[in-house]
Amino acid sequence: MDSVSKMDILKSYLETKGLKSTSQRDYIADIFFKTNTHISLEELLKKVKRKNTNIGYATVYRTMRLLTECGLAISRQFGDGQTRYENLPEDGHHDHIICIKCSKIAEFQNQKIEQLQVEAAKKLGFTVVNHKLELYGYCPDCV
Amino acid sequence: MDSVSKMDILKSYLETKGLKSTSQRDYIADIFFKTNTHISLEELLKKVKRKNTNIGYATVYRTMRLLTECGLAISRQFGDGQTRYENLPEDGHHDHIICIKCSKIAEFQNQKIEQLQVEAAKKLGFTVVNHKLELYGYCPDCV
DNA sequence: ATAATATTGATTTTCATTTTCAATTTCAAG
């Protein structure tokens, strides 16, 4: 199972840093690994509190920093003043389109674009490993 | 001259919004259009104050919001807690491909990709104003 | 020139993030 191996990566990271394993960290990480969106700390805390009322904001904050440090989470800022954390997608890649007025984020996939990227890179002698594509504009509500 | 036409775009935008043209806005925009980096408000304010001590932080802030709204600036957050503004490149748009080994940066343009982006956005009801595309991979020397 | 309206800039407010600290928990060694 995927979340198991992610948990193992976390455990290894803690060990090498001389940090301790705690029920709070495990719980927060487990919830996060099951998310599929760009989740903010508030949102994650809310999810966590549903079953575990005692966990505080600071612990979620610190756990997400750890996950980011060991590469299990990607912290992103889309311009709405909130840091959001992205769980590593198990399968495919997606790109983002961000509203420059209300900061709404939509995702899309386009195989043709990915293919053209590889071709454009090849023309310059580059081999593409990874990419980041963000479109900025107006969402349907803000046009 | 390019900065003239950018200034024209700004002027048109102000007009359609019923906003007024002021010496501060013109001055800030002019300075910004000459930048080549990802500049923060603090940095821009500092540049602006060199010749025009009376302009305040708030005005720079508001001017950059305007420039962002009309697509003349791109606001970015790299994770250091500061918003930075990127000036649109003078000679049309280009994307970047970055070598993950030696950090060499090459630029490319691809009209077809841009077109597909607009289409992908339209499917979601978005109107694209600008975009950021970064490819990461190996350059010819590092393959 | 006037009046209506927008802008300015110093300041304050807001709010997400980060730090602090006393109480608690973990874990390796005895």
Add this chain to the structure above:
DNA sequence: CTTGAAATTGAAAATGAAAATCAATATTAT
């Protein structure tokens, strides 16, 4: 199974960039 050093927790306070406020000022159409 203890013990104790060291890390963790969570509530609360501090931080600081971004956004809002407001009286004074500037702009623009008439």
